[in-house]
Amino acid sequence: MIGSPGRSTPRGEPLVPANIPFTRRGLLGSTAAAMGGLLLGPLPARSAASALAVPRRYTRAEWAARPPTKAANVLNRAPDHIVVHHTASANATDLSLEHAFALSRAIQNFHMATNGWEDTGQQLTISRGGHLMEGRNRSLAAIDAGDLVVGAQTLGHNDHTIGIENEGTYMTAQPTGALWDALVATCAWLCGVHGLDPHEAIVGHRDYNTTACPGDVLYARLPRLRDEVAGDLGLRRRAPEGPPPKPSGLPGPRFTFDHGPAV
Template sequence: MAVSRRDLFRGGFTVTAMSALGAAATPVAVGEARAVARPRIYTCTEWGARAANGTIDVLDRKPTYIVVHHTAGTNATDYTVEHAFQISREIQDFHMDERGWIDTGQQLTNSRGGFVTEGRHRSVEILDGGTRHVQGANVADHNSEIIGIENEGLYTSVDVPQALWDSLVQLVAYIGQQYGIAPSEIRGHRDFNATECPGELLYGRLPELREAVAAAMGVPAPEATRSWPLLKTGARNEKVQALQHLLRAHGFELQADGTFGASTFAAVRRLAEANGVTCQPCYAGRSVDESGFAGVTTWPLLVRTVRAGDTGEVARAAQVLIAARGLRFAPDRVIDIPTWQDLLA
C-alpha cells in the first residue's frame, strides 16, 4: 500500500512498509506473467569478441537483482549496429587489458541505438536457459547476486535516447521473465556501490523503468523502495551537513558547513578504506575519482538510532534533516535506519 509523505511524518516519524535493499527478492508468481518476447541479442561471436582468458563462472542458481549501469562514455550520435559492436569491443578491451578481468565485466550491453549485445561470454545461452547465472564483474562485492546491463552513454545531466530506453524495457522484462525477478528488484549500480552510475537522470528514471517492465510482464507495479542518497564533490545542502556531523561523530575533523569539499571527500574515502569498502566505477570514457563519494556503502557505517533528547553529533545530523523539512521531533519517536533513509530521500 502506498504511503504519502504527509502520512510518513504526521505526528513525528513513522516507518513505512516499503521494501529495502537487502530484503529477499520477491519472485513473480507462476501464472501472473504474460509472455515477454525475447529481444534480439547479438552474441560475442557476432560482434567479434576476443576469447575469454579464463574460465567463465556459471553459478547453479538465478540472480536476485537486475542492475542498470551507464558506460559513462561519450553520448555518440552513431546509432548503427556497427557502432554497437565497436562499443562492445572497446569495453572488452578496457576490462581485459586495463582492469585485468578475464572478459567483459557486464553480462549485457545496450547501445544508444537500442542494439543489445552479449557482454561476458555465455551470458545469452545461460539467460535463455533461465535457471543458472553467469557471474560477471560489474558490481563490486555483489557479482554473485546480479545480472548487469551497461547502457552506452553518460546520463548525469542528459536523458537516454528513446531507442535505448525502449530496448532496455524489453530486455529487462525478458530477464525478469526468464529468472522470475520481480520489477521491484531492478536496481542501479549506485544501490550497491558508492558510484554515480548509472547517472543522475537514468537513476531517477528507475521507478519509471520498474513500472514499464511490470506492464510488459503483466504484473502489478511495484511499491517504492528505500535507498541511500549519493553525495559528491560540489553538493551543498542539508544532507551534506548531516553527513559531516556523522563523520565528526566518527572522529573526523571537518566543518559541518553543508558544502561537500575536499575535506569531506577525504574523510569519506578514509572511512571507506578503513572499512574495506570497494569503489568500482563503470567502464568510462572519462576519468573520475569516486573513492570519496558518499553513498550506499557510506551511510550504514555512520547512522545509528537516535531518540528525542539525545545529544552529540549524530543527534545534530538528525536535527539538521528534521529542521530542513519543517518538522518536529515528537518526544515518543525514534529515528531508526529506515527513517534515516526517509529523511535523506
C-alpha cells in the first residue's frame, strides 16, 4: 500500500516472537457463551476484557521516526473497518526487530519524500518477523482512547478506516507464520477496543480501491483471518466464505516499494 502520489496506497514461518506478550485466548468467552456462541452484533466497545488483548506495540520513538510535517488529525470516533494491506516490497528473510525498525523508517521516508505526505500513511505496520509498529503519529494514543487517526492508506475512506501494512508482496507468496499470528492478534485487539464484528469489519484494500493490494494470496486468506479473530474473541467461527460485500461510504537495508497496480 505504499503506492504513488495522489492515489490510495498499500503495503504490502517462525512463531510469534517471545517478546510479543499477546496471549491467544477467548476474551469475551462468557458473553459469547451467554449468546450461544453467536455474534449477534457489534462487540461492546472498550470492554474490560479487551484491555487484556493488547499486543506488544513498538512506538514511533522506538523505531526513531522523523517528526511529521503536521500533526495527524484525530476524530472522536472509532473506525468501522480494518483495512489489510501489503507493502508490495521484497519478502525479506531478515525477521529481526532491527529490520522491522528500518522498514518503518523506509516507509515513512517514501511517504514523505516521494509521495509528499505529512507522515507515514498507515496507522500500523507488521514486519515479516511479526513485530507490530505504530505508523502515523498519534495512532496508538488514538486507538487506546477509542478514537481514529485519519491516515492516508485507503483513498476516499481514510475518515472511517484503520490500515495495517503487512511487510511483503503476497500475490503468490504466503505470509510468514510470525506475521500472520501478529496480524490475527492485532485485529483481535482492534476489534475488542472498537467493538467491531471481525466478520464484517476486516476487509482488504482492494475492497475499496482499484488495486491488487493486499495481494491475491493474502486477500484469499481474509475469511480465515476473520474466523481466527472471532475465535480469539470467544465468538463462534463461521463456515468458510468469500469477502463481505464491498463497503460503501536512511543508512541500512534498501527497500523498494511498488508504484504500480500491486499497490
